[in-house]
Amino acid sequence: MTGRGKKAAAAPRKKANGYKMPAPIRNGEVINDIMMKKKWRIGPSIGVGGFGEIYSACDHESSPKQGSGYPFVIKIEPHENGPLFVEKHFYIRNANKDDIAKYIKEKKLSSLGMPTYFGNGSHEYNGEKYRYLVLERYGKDLWSLFKDCGRIFPTTTVFQLGLQMIDVLEYIHSRGYVHADIKGANILLGLKKGTENQAYLVDFGLATRVTDKEFKPDPKCAHNGTIEYTSRDAHLGVATMRGDLEILGYNMLQWLVGELPWEKNLKQPKAVQDMKEAFMKNVRSNITKQYSHVPDALIKFFEYINSMKPKDVPDYTKCRTLFENYLKTEGKTRNSKLEFKAGKKGKVKASADTKVTEDTQDSTVHSKKMAQNGVPKARRGRKPVLKDQPIDSDNCENETPENSIQETKGNKRKSSEPSLVIKIKKTKLTPKATPPVKKKYANTATQTSLEKIRRSPRKVSFDSPICEIIGEKKPPKRTKDTSQESVNSSGDIFEDSFVIEEKKVKPKRKLLAAEEVTVKRVVKKKLTTKPKTKSWKDLPTVVNGRSPPKTV
The missing domain is CATH 3.30.200.20 (Phosphorylase Kinase; domain 1)
Structure with a gap:
């Protein structure tokens, strides 16, 4: 263990x-x-x-x-x-x-x-x-194969599987039972040699005996089975033979188109039931409107199910004939090899607006791949479109213009909106001359990095004599020779607003030796006075039966 x-x-x-x-x-x-x-x-x-x-x-x-x-x-x-x-x-x-x-x-x-x-x-x-x-023991189940094939089966494979399941259902119904839970996860391919093209229906946990009682809804058994394939009778709580055929039809439709119309509402069984009722009420128009490549044989299969009564025994020969006739048109038989290759997924018929949107998206992707020099990146199997090549006039509306404004003016835009060409005249501004530098003023803006003076982070300078020196350094002595003066000692643009005065400051006196200094502090003395008269507070208290000793 x-x-x-x-x-x-x-x-x-x-x-x-x-x-x-x-x-x-x-x-x-x-x-x-x-x-x-x-x-x-x-x-x-x-x-x-x-x-x-x-x-x-x-x-x-x-x-x-x-x-x-x-x-x-x-x-x-x-x-x-x-x-x-x-x-x-x-x-x-x-x-x-x-x-x-x-x-x-x-x-x-x-x-x-x-x-x-x-x-x-x-x-x-x-x-x-x-x-x-x-x-x-059997092989892989159809649901795993369905997902591996991109949620699509070849049409001929779908009808071959339908024929095999009709044979199994006929055997089960002849024994007085209905399966009630047909789905891809319960259909397995053979594992032994020679059975690879045979599908087996397993999992009879919901198998129910067929009774002769009157058809009456049973709320206790309502919505039994796998909700996306449950038949309309099973939604009412009654398992029937025609219900098994209906469940098989839903599976075949999903294998052909990829997704059933009610798969987004599976958490609401009543909503799924209503959608199935509406779908089966006019099944031909609903299938032809939503899906463009569903064979007519499957539509006729659904129409036959609608014509049945709850207690009717299905006409299995009629159902098999519908599927076999379709396979003949495709050059296949029921014993042909089962093929599980990813095919084109069934899509709803695209409208004109959808087509325009797809073209716009393709052109946007194309324009993003353009390089800065106007030549797109070369893709495998295609030559890059050069800038000098003529542009297709049919697709020029959704492409990024590559030529100048004058070249696009000659090409006609196929659009309902009028094309406008706006010319913008660019005026060149003449640069202003740099004003001459004042006398005794160093223009730091035109100095090179070597000529600029690196100042200490403690110094803050605005090229003014007032704030030239900050700290304990003495200002440089002014001499007659102006070349020896500091760079920032000359007057600047605000020299008329200030008056420069020179003052001699005596240095602070420094102690030559350490001297002891005595500091006297005044401390208040607390005075106590004796009371003139005695009170009960002054009497000796008795603690533990004894009086405290008298003080002398």
Whole structure:
């Protein structure tokens, strides 16, 4: 038992739907199947479902103990859960290997996408009791392939898958059940050699028996299934055969166009139900308006579903004929190889405004790639468009003009707005002469970096004699020779506003020796006076039965 399993056993996991999740089971655990008289060995986990975990498995006796091949899967859930209990009984009654082989022979089919049942029972692990179901192992699911292909399938592949699912639904309905949860995640491709082009419908946790009771909505079961594919009958709480066909039609439409119209409202089941009712009310006009490349065969399939009554048994031959006739027009058959290549995604028909917007965006990207010299960056497989080449007049409206104003004047703009050419006359301003420097004034603006005097950060100068020297330095002595004077000692533009006076300042006297100075302070003396008369406050107090000693 690994540490992961011990932790899970101590605190069992729970899903949002309230189901208890099983504790992880170690690789190599052996399950003894009493009913089938077999032993199954558990391999690595494949995935986790809504109510349990799925493990790869092999026959413990016939398979090598160290082998990597696991041809089976085991679905495990705690006994407290219920979905696997329902699925187990469906498989016991309808997925017997002999029954499936007999049906294939009767219908003259090459294969059928119905999974085969191999065993079930109970197993106790680490003090917890689990229910298990053994099935054949299959390959990748269609939902993963759908996302890998850019949310689009080739049209012929969609109709091939539709034919295979109709065969499976006919088998299930003939046994008195409906699936009620058809979706890409529940459709797996074959893993064995020769079954790669066969899709298998799995997960019968919502499988329901068909009854002869009157069609009556059941609010307790309303909106059951996966909300984006749920049929209109299932939204009312009733699972029907025509509902299975409708769910299949929604899947095929999504595989063709990429997204269903109501996928943005999945958190509101009632809103999704109303949108489906409106969509199916006039399905032909709704599909042709929104999607341009949906084949008419799928539209006729939806129209046939609308013509059915709730308790009607579908005409499977008619449905198969619709799909097979389309495949013939494309040169394919139902047994052709399934292709999962990314195709062009279905788009709504673009209007004229949309087209203009796309052209504008393309031209904007083109103009951003232009270099400063007017030549765009060369792209692979294309020659760069030079400036001297003529501009296409059809696209010149959305491109950045490259020629001068006079050249664009000759080209006609195809636009409803009139073109205006504005000429701006640039006037050259003559620079003013620098005023002559006054006498005895050094123009610091024209000095070089070497000629400029580097001043101390303590000095602040405005080229004025008043604030030339700040600090303890003495001003330079004025001499008759003006060349020896300081650079900033000459008068400046404000010399008429100030009067310069020279004053002799005597230096401060300095102490030649250290002298002791005595400072006298006056301290107030507190005077106490004796009271003239005695009061009760002056009497000796008695503390602990004794009087304090008398002071002399």
